[in-house]
Amino acid sequence: MNTDSIKNIIFVTISMTGGGTERVIATLSNYWIKNGRQVSILMIGGDDIAYELDERIKVKVLSGATGGSLSARLSRITKLRQEFKENKDSVIIAMGTVASMFAAVAHFGLKNPLLLSERNDPNRLNHRPIKSYERIIRNILYRKSNRVVFQTQMARDCFPESIRRKGCLIPNPLEDIPDTMEYTNRDKKIVSAGRLTEQKNHKLLIDAFSSVHDRFDDYELVIYGEGEYKNALKEYIDQKDAGEYIKLAGFSDRLIDVLGMTRIYVSSSDWEGISNSLAEAMACGMAVIATDCPMGGSAMLINDGVNGRLVPVSDLNSMTQALEDFLSDDDMAAKCSTNARCIREDMAVSRIAKMWENAAVD
Secondary structure: OOHHHOOEEEEEEOOEOOOHHHHHHHHHHHHHHHOOOEEEEEEOOOOOEOOOOOOOOEEEEOOOOOOOOHHHHHHHHHHHHHHHHHOOOEEEEEEOHHHHHHHHHHOOOOOOOEEEEOOOOOOEEOOEEOOHHHHHHHHHHHOOOOEEEEOOHHHHOOOOHHHHOOEEEOOOOEOOOOOOOOHHHOEEEEEEEOOOOHHHOHHHHHHHHHHHHHHOOOOEEEEEOOOOOHHHHHHHHHHOOOOOOEEEEEOOOOHHHHHOOEEEEEEOOOOOOOOHHHHHHHHOOOEEEEEOOOOOHHHHHOOEOOOEEEEOOOOHHHHHHHHHHHHHOHHHHHHHHHHHOOHHHHOEHHHHHHHHHHHHHO
16 A cells, blocks of 8 residues: 555544644645545544634534443444444544544454554643553553554653554644744734643743743733633733733634744643644744653754753743743844744645655555
């Protein structure tokens, strides 16, 4: 089998809400459908769609949240299996741990090429530490796949050798980025984007910017995203009396436009795979700061002091200093901005899509 023989691709995902995994699915789906392949997206946990999809992509909602119900889970598996059997010539790509586990069960005994993909920290499941029995079940199911796709070597190293042998590393794709303005012509804004969850540790960024704002009061911080921490973060900003210069802007499906017009991007996560928004910010020529967090995605993208800044996880002093360095030295920030743009070629969607295709036929 060669990559030219791939005609149909099925993605399995929980939903298409506004997260990094969903962004990858949307980017690859739109690319493949425009290049002559048939693409379906099977959602097994909800019907939310936050990203623009080509109208030719087939989107099906097979189930909602199961609430732990055994019958609902069995129904989900049955519906997935039926889709796989009706599309025997399709490559199946399941994105994320939960979607991968359900897809692996539904795929049992079938011949479709099955790719499972870890998208975050393998030591966690649904943003909490993974339980021992869950790890065992996950690893058994992952062994049933043709390939397991990881974003980083650190994530791959979390698994036993039998799964590592099936593994390959594929970074996230970037859509074509329009030409953007020079650093010093951009709006004096600091931007962060991602789900408003404990993982992203937005309070670290809020604390760091609050401590330097008096000296750089022509800047503001804008945080994009939705999530369960939204109200808590709003209260935290109000407690600091920082509402005039720190904004929660909600979800944006045109974040690229924002990134092309603003100066500094910050990822303050405690753990992360490869942050799509961080990569897009670099491709847009922003001066970026990121925590050097597991699973090593930020360190893959950033050469500290050359195309951005890496700071230790949850280290307020280091985060504050990195912000102050960029805010006080336009020349240094502009240099990092220029060098960050080089990421465009390495993560171009055409290149990343080919890596997925090669993984499917190996």
